[in-house]
Amino acid sequence: MSHHDRHIWNREPRRLAAFEVAIRDVVGKFGLKFFLVSVFPEAARAGLLDNLITTNWPDDLLQSYRSTDMFTQSNIVAKLKESVLPVSSEQLLFARAERGGVASQIGGVFYDDGFACNVGISPHDAKARQYLFMLSGSDCSNAELADLVFDLMTALDDLTRGSGEIKLLSRKEIECLRWSAAGKSSDEIAVILGLSSHTVTAYLKTAIKKLGVTTRIQAVVAAYRLKLL
Template sequence: MRDPDNPSVRPGWSPEFLTEAALGSVQTEYEVLQLMRRCADHFGFSHFLVTRFPDAERPRLSARLLVSNWPAELVRQYDALEVFHRSRLVTEVAQTKQPVRGDARLLAPKDPGDAAAAAAAKLTEQHGLAASLAFLLHSTGAEPFIVLFSGRQAALDHDDTARLYFAAVQLFECLEQTFATGTVAREKLSGREIECLRWAAAGKSSDEIAIILGISPYTVSSYFKTATRKLGAVNRMQAIASAMRMKLI
């Protein structure tokens, strides 16, 4: 994942929350999410996401998100505009290995005549995504991903951009590792498993729970599977009933 030809990336640099011990203990997407929160805060950003590129069958952001701290309502409103697959973010990140910077219009279509462009820019501006910095990263299988940090702060200088890139690479490597290792089973229900059960009991679908919790639908399904096993249930509904009976949710 690291670029040995880029001298601005300093392998020896790492903020406190990205110590070898911290990274080595990561086992779930939720733990990656927490590290990304700290990373974003460290560099002065309020929002972040990691997403796959849109495709013909899944053009909306919610269908491609892996981890994010975007509010669920923001994701819903953004998806309703149907602009993700046409956004400058997607088109510009796909065309360069360099960091991509932009204001609220980065998440909107480039065509100023596009009716949804102004609405998308206004929406992201209202939610504090006034300035963004995006990186293109690839998995070990060569699949491209977008890592985006957004907020209201001034643009990072060259050195801090390089440091954030290196941090993003480390965090993405941790995230990719969770694809293979999955969630480690615990003797008791984890906090995330309880949250998934609680939202399911409230009538939310797996996709909706994924948006609410800022994780992927695959991870939501994984939490349901482990929770069902731990509760000795045979399906999701029985697991919810058992958790309610035990006053866990």
Template sequence: MANVEPSAAAREALGVEAVTALVTEIETFKTQFDVFRFMKRLVERYFSRTFMVVNMPSVTSRELSPNSIITNWPADLLTEYDGAAMLTRSTILERLRRSSTPLQYDMDDAAAKEPSDNTSSVKALFHRFNMNRGAYFPVHDAGGTRGAVSLHGNRSAFSAAEMIELSYISIHVYNRLAQIRDMDVRTSDVLTEREIDCLNWTSAGKTSVEIAEILGLSEHTINHYLNRATKKLDAVNRTQAVAKAIRSGLIK
């Protein structure tokens, strides 16, 4: 989709009734693909180019891809971004960790305010994919997992009304995705007794070595169980797997 700068009239906010209709639609989604198609339409309506729904990366994360839930970012962009470990130097991520306030960004402004090799390389990368402006909307689900919904493109700044609308819509999108993943957990692969044991001990603060001693198994076997449980729960890491298992009632 080409980024054509909308006229002032075209960029008017949707309004309460239209946003309410969108939120009602979100509540009917059954799969992540339903949400993906909705986000593509939302991006077009707000004259943007791409979107991403992401879980908040941990302070030790070096890559964005494993934390992404759904996105239509170009694969080459993500590969280059993660390959250069740009996440570790992201000023946007730092702001999202410190605040729950939506924010807008402009790569040109950022590069002018904080000139450095890093900002220059990030600017060049996002310019190449026509994604040098956009907005991030901090969100969290019922279990307290934090994340963000973002729109990117070349359009001018979102109006205050648009930011309010997108923030409200983002909250519902993120929560619906969490509900869908929980439903998938209950209807797909069931955790084995051993996997549940390992998650329970992990929740209690035990390491793989300690769990191995408790259960009389090897550390390799414990890691296998935990990795398999993490995959079944569609979690980014063990900590998130434990949180999802608790929310789903699989462990106490």
């Protein structure tokens, strides 16, 4: 864990250490090798070191990448600005093609170091702050994106959640979350439970508020983590 983490994050060192262990476990679970986690770059704070949370990139590769100042102009950042969906590609995502020779040079270094396959994910925490996860390896065939996103969001939730108590969810709130986790819409859940769509939406909103998150998927992740589902 670099000292830059503590400059960005006013978090307990143990929580940061646990987060890094969790990310390493996820990377290994899905047959990948490298990871870089950062706050999503903004104009006021665009540099890699200004946003970096943790990474296991080789030091020489990290230094080379920083020296090109490509972080905010990279393909992966550009793609994730346009869509909330994960990005998976065997093409180089860490540099822009129009940079010509520089991109080709950096691309060769990445490929040689085992970055042949890359996955980019940009989740939000409960306070709607956006993050960037870049995972890489020689083969992404074992990386089921839905499971990968779930595991990463669980780790992010553990890192960013406050230590306050979670209010107990009602039986109906848990039922609505359980069916939401199964991919059902509010209308479908309403039919299953014999409720109105408005009531289902109200239950889900209440559950989201109690869990201290902002979206349904975050609520599902939090409920699983708390063994409520």
